[in-house]
Amino acid sequence: MWNKPWKLKEGFLIGGGLLVVGLLLQIAVGPVHWERLAFPANVILLGIGLAAIAVMYALRKKVYLFEWMMHTGASVPAICYALGLTIVMGLVAQVDEGGIPWLSHMLTFWPFVLAYAWMMVIVGLVCLNHLLHFNLKEIPFLLNHLGVFLALVCGALGSPDKRELLMTLEEGQTQSKAEDESGKVYDLDLSVELHDFIMEEYPLQPGMRMRMPKRFASEVTVHTKQGKSVDATIDVNKPLKLNGWVFYQYDYDSEAGTESKVSVLQMVKDPWLPFVYAGIYMMLAGAVTLIFFMAPRPKRKEE
Amino acid sequence: MTWDLFIWFAAVAVLFWAAGAVLAWKDRRALTLALTSVGLLVFFAFILGMWISLERPPLRTQGETRLWYSFFLPLCGIIVYSRWRYKWILSFTTVLALVFICVNLFKPEIHNKTLMPALQSAWFAPHVIVYMLSYALLGAATLMAIYLLVFRKGQVTADEMLMADNLVYVGIAFLTFGMLFGALWAKQVWGTYWGWDPKETWAAITWLCYLVYIHFRLARPKDIRPALWILIFAYVCLQMCWWGINYLQAARATSVHVY
Numbered sequence: 097m098w099n100k101p102w103k104l105k106e107g108f109l110i111g112g113g114l115l116v117v118g119l120l121l122q123i124a125v126g127p128v129h130w131e132r133l134a135f136p137a138n139v140i141l142l143g144i145g146l147a148a149i150a151v152m153y154a155l156r157k158k159v160y161l162f163e164w165m166m167h168t169g170a171s172v173p174a175i176c177y178a179l180g181l182t183i184v185m186g187l188v189a190q191v192d193e194g195g196i197p198w199l200s201h202m203l204t205f206w207p208f209v210l211a212y213a214w215m216m217v218i219v220g221l222v223c224l225n226h227l228l229h230f231n232l233k234e235i236p237f238l239l240n241h242l243g244v245f246l247a248l249v250c251g252a253l254g255s256p257d258k259r260e261l262l263m264t265l266e267e268g269q270t271q272s273k274a275e276d277e278s279g280k281v282y283d284l285d286l287s288v289e290l291h292d293f294i295m296e297e298y299p300l301q302p303g304m305r306m307r308m309p310k311r312f313a314s315e316v317t318v319h320t321k322q323g324k325s326v327d328a329t330i331d332v333n334k335p336l337k338l339n340g341w342v343f344y345q346y347d348y349d350s351e352a353g354t355e356s357k358v359s360v361l362q363m364v365k366d367p368w369l370p371f372v373y374a375g376i377y378m379m380l381a382g383a384v385t386l387i388f389f390m391a392p393r394p395k396r397k398e399e
Numbered sequence: 400m401t402w403d404l405f406i407w408f409a410a411v412a413v414l415f416w417a418a419g420a421v422l423a424w425k426d427r428r429a430l431t432l433a434l435t436s437v438g439l440l441v442f443f444a445f446i447l448g449m450w451i452s453l454e455r456p457p458l459r460t461q462g463e464t465r466l467w468y469s470f471f472l473p474l475c476g477i478i479v480y481s482r483w484r485y486k487w488i489l490s491f492t493t494v495l496a497l498v499f500i501c502v503n504l505f506k507p508e509i510h511n512k513t514l515m516p517a518l519q520s521a522w523f524a525p526h527v528i529v530y531m532l533s534y535a536l537l538g539a540a541t542l543m544a545i546y547l548l549v550f551r552k553g554q555v556t557a558d559e560m561l562m563a564d565n566l567v568y569v570g571i572a573f574l575t576f577g578m579l580f581g582a583l584w585a586k587q588v589w590g591t592y593w594g595w596d597p598k599e600t601w602a603a604i605t606w607l608c609y610l611v612y613i614h615f616r617l618a619r620p621k622d623i624r625p626a627l628w629i630l631i632f633a634y635v636c637l638q639m640c641w642w643g644i645n646y647l648q649a650a651r652a653t654s655v656h657v658y
Contacts, residue, residue: 104618168618172611179607186600186639189648203595251593260590311516332516333588344590364590372592376579383575388482391568392561 102164107173114214115177118207127204134256135367142253149220166222174218177211212248219245236385239378247375254368261364262346265290265314267357274363284363286339291315293348293359294329312348314359330361341365400448402462408445409469409500412438416473416496420489423480435477435489442470456521465503467524468531469496475532479569485562495535522584526577533573537609537637540566544630547623555623563630564616571609578602597647601640608633 098106133141156162164170185202189195202208223242226234261274261282272287292315297307313331318338320326328336328343336343347360415438422431446466449457457463476492479485543563547555581602582592593599612629619625639647 168614171614172618175607175611175614179604179611182600182604182607183636185595186597186604186644187647190595309516333520335587335590342590344588362590376582376592379575380579383572383579386572386575387569391565 100160101167102160102169104169104172106164107170108176111173111177111211111214114210115207118205118210121206121210122198127201128206128209130204131256133253138253138256142249145217145249146220149217149224152217153221153224162221165218166225170218171215171222174211174215178215181205181208181211212252216245216249236382236389239382239385240390243375243378243380243382245375247372247379250368250371250375254366254372257367259365260362263288263361263363265293265316265359265361267291267293267359270319285321286341287319288343288361289317289319290359291317293356295348295354295356297354312345312359314345314361316343316361318343340367400445400452404448405445406504408441409504412442412445413493413497413500414438415441416489416493419477420493423486423489426486428484431489432477432481435473435480439470439474439477442473446470462503462506464524464527465499468528469499469503471528472496472499472532472535491535491539495531517588520584520587522580522587526580526584529573529580530577533570533577534637534641536566536570536573537634540570541630541634544627548627548631560616560623560626563627564613567609567612567630571606571613574606574609578606597644598640601636601644605633605637605640608636 152159152162152165156166181202184199185208188199188202190202191200195201198205219241223238223245226238226241230238259276261276261284263271263274265271265288267290270287270289272284273281274284275281294311294313294315295309296311298310300307311331313329313334315329316327316336318326318328318336320339326336326338328338330336330343330345332345335345342364344362344364345359346362349356349358352358415434419431419433419435419438422434446457449463449466457466472492472495473489476489479488540563543559543566547559547563551559581599585594586592608629612626612633615622615629616626
């Protein structure tokens with residue numbers, strides 16, 4: 097134990113130590129408050145994290161831990177801890193209020209957050225190592241690892257900056273207010289006019305008592321502060337993008353059904369999305385390279 | 400083109416695919432590729448015909464989705480075969496494609512089943528198809544693991560582990576496609592790419608399991624048995640993700656994926 101080179105055992109012990117630290121933090125300061133990481137705190141934290149990774153990399157010859165973190169022996173326990181806590185999350189119903197203390201609120205549970213953070217520090221280190229020793233052969237590795245790093249880190253740190261508002265519209269009227277899930281009302285720098293709420297149903301299917309919805313959509317005109325007017329039909333699956341917002345068909349007056357004169361749009365603004373998407377597209381490209389370059393080659397037998 | 404003609408196109412296509420699969424076992428590489436390709440062309444002709452007569456891509460109903468399954472499976476099979484020359488892969492994909500063709504033939508009433516608006520997306524088919532293919536590949540890896548752990552006497556050879564590794568690499572690649580297509584689709588429907596819905600949580604669990612396998616194989620290439628046990632554990636998690644959560648109390652209340 098603790099003889100160089102470290103093996104998986106040391107990795108599991110370090111991960112276990114992190115788990116204990118997480119539990120102590122949970123007891124001492126309570127759950128993780130993601131909302132406190134809203135801009136600019138998340139950018140600062142990201143900067144500190146990246147700087148820490150750079151420093152760890154620079155000190156790798158002096159501090160064995162940092163050197164070891166870049167080996168697959170460190171990655172296996174790190175993924176295992178993230179995996180274990182995610183399995184708990186999958187088995188215990190996740191709820192907003194109540195439930196089992198800690199385990200029903202996995203996303204704000206310190207050990208869960210630290211396990212993923214530890215994994216990301218390791219991924220960050222190996223990415224830096226491969227970037228500094230770049231050649232074409234490193235591309236598959238980098239696509240996969242940098243992609244995961246971008247998607248996960250920007251997804252998590254960006255989550256407090258995400259705005260999700262609901263705008264309730266009535267046919268023939270113009271609305272410029274929307275509210276968030278806590279009921280707080282926002283005045284927007286644009287207004288939406290609902291011309292028509294469209295709802296279509298399938299013909300009654302054999303064996304069913306109710307007709308199934310086939311389509312719902314809103315015909316709207318969006319007026320911006322700059323004096324621009326945009327006509328659009330917003331369908332489920334066909335959102336409208338305008339002024340940094342994305343408008344989704346969200347709800348309608350379900351009691352009135354096809355006669356509904358009310359439509360609810362969801363407005364989403366997510367400034368970190370381009371980075372998350374960059375990560376996702378890198379992972380998709382990485383998956384292709386996984387098939388064609390990273391999979392171990394079988395020995396070809398000549399015909 | 401109508402569904403009435405489906406049985407003829409499907410029968411001809413399956414015959415070509417089966418012939419290709421048989422010749423793959425006999426190492427007739429060029430003929431295998433040619434026959435499987437002809438089968439694919441015949442099958443795609445039907446899809447194209449439906450496309451034209453429906454005046455929309457045939458992706459809307461469950462039956463139409465299965466049409467694409469049955470087409471993509473041998474297509475992926477032929478790609479894998481031409482790359483790695485695994486003799487068994489085309490038999491595997493042919494049988495799976497045949498299963499989906501039979502479902503379409505024997506359950507025709509599903510052709511017109513309604514599709515809720517959220518599912519009416521171009522992502523629907525690829526999301527499900529790549530997942531099914533990855534489940535198939537990872538299922539094959541699991542069978543391999545069980546065989547090596549239980550039935551195999553003596554040392555596991557490097558070639559056998561190479562096969563298991565390859566199945567996992569290709570399997571997790573398609574698993575990644577499925578998961579990320581799902582994320583891109585979810586963004587389009589619900590405005591969020593990842594919501595920790597129980598199905599998504601179990602998809603992440605499955606994905607992490609296979610990452611553990613890949614990294615463990617790199618870290619400890621000589622520890623064969625633990626690696627094989629990871630494969631079996633991973634497949635249990637995969638089953639949980641696929642249909643297990645339908646029976647999981649934690650998921651039933653909250654998941655949009657329970658059907």
